[in-house]
Amino acid sequence: MDLRVLVLMFLLCLQIRAESRTGSILFLDSPGHQFLRSRSTDVAYETDSMFLSDVAAAVAVLLGFAPPASLSADSSYKLNEVLLPNPFDRPHAVLMLEVKGIEDPQLLVDQLGKGHIGGAFKSKVLLDSSKADIQLQDEDGISVVYLDEPLGFDCDVDCTHKELHDLASWLGGSYVSSALGTFNGELSVPLISGSSMKLHMSKNADREFVMSLLSMMHNIRRAMEMHEDSSGSMQSPAELIIGCFTGIKVLQEQYGPDDITQQGLELFMTTLSKIVDSLWTAYKGEIVGVFTFSGDLYQESSSMVNVKFTSQPSFRRMEEVAGSTNSTTTAEVLLVRWSLAWITGIILLISTLLGIHFLLNMPLTRDTLLYSNVKLD
Known part of the structure; x- marks a missing residue:
């Protein structure tokens, strides 16, 4: 076989493998406030794909932080396609949810409806083996709530039952507990299609x-409570x-792609649309939704995007840390600072006493009397 044919087949295989490792990304604006560039929610995917690092950088910018210094010019161009250019108008709040087992983001757009979306941006996202980091510079200036964090150890059987009843009531269904234990009840929820799951x-x-x-x-409610507590500061x-x-991925692995999995997909989309509506209201529109859909391509159960805090110390602090290994140098620096502080204080005290004296x-002269604001006839 000709060498050129082998090379061509190899390149074709690489292209097919790269295309199979793509997911979807969806940015959603609220109807009340626009932070994304205006795009129709009915158009197909954008021409250019995004990397996970581009998505992480976009989230950092939406939160009000600077993008990483390693951001390439091509990635900056892609961010400019998604975000409005005004750096002083950012939501400072982002809902970022990765959904495994679903490939088409249009399902969420259709579920929400045009009246509940201010703007949407859809694109392919290239999935590789490495994870992306949302790099944030100030750990004290941000509140992070993890949606997949399980209920705490302080939530006992009664607490779990209450949470299940609240969830069923919120979805318009019911939960029937069992005397056999906490995890023996039945959750019944009506679906929009008319059936019941x-x-x-x-x-x-x-x-x-x-x-x-x-x-x-549970964590969405916790995030909204934290937002309400901090909104007055x-x-x-x-x-x-x-x-x-x-x-969804768990249902697919157990029941396959049909019946129960489709009902679970419908229930999840209904739940997610209600969550988005609640966040629009609680945050008064100043929050952006970022959703990644990886289907069943990304096998790991953990998230593809991590949160990473990076510190940016001042120049003087960097010099102090660099020289902290030399105790003599540190003592000299402290001595000079204390000496300057005492000398400055003594000079100010002497100047004040001399001025008062x-x-x-x-002497009572015309000039001094004028200086003292004495009225002269």
């Missing part, structure tokens, strides 16, 4: 799907609500 907590896949929904809802922190939902002992 029944999830049995005694089944592993059903229980994992329900607990994923429960954790997501002079300087509110940026807020990142981030997580990974694997419930000369003011009280001025």
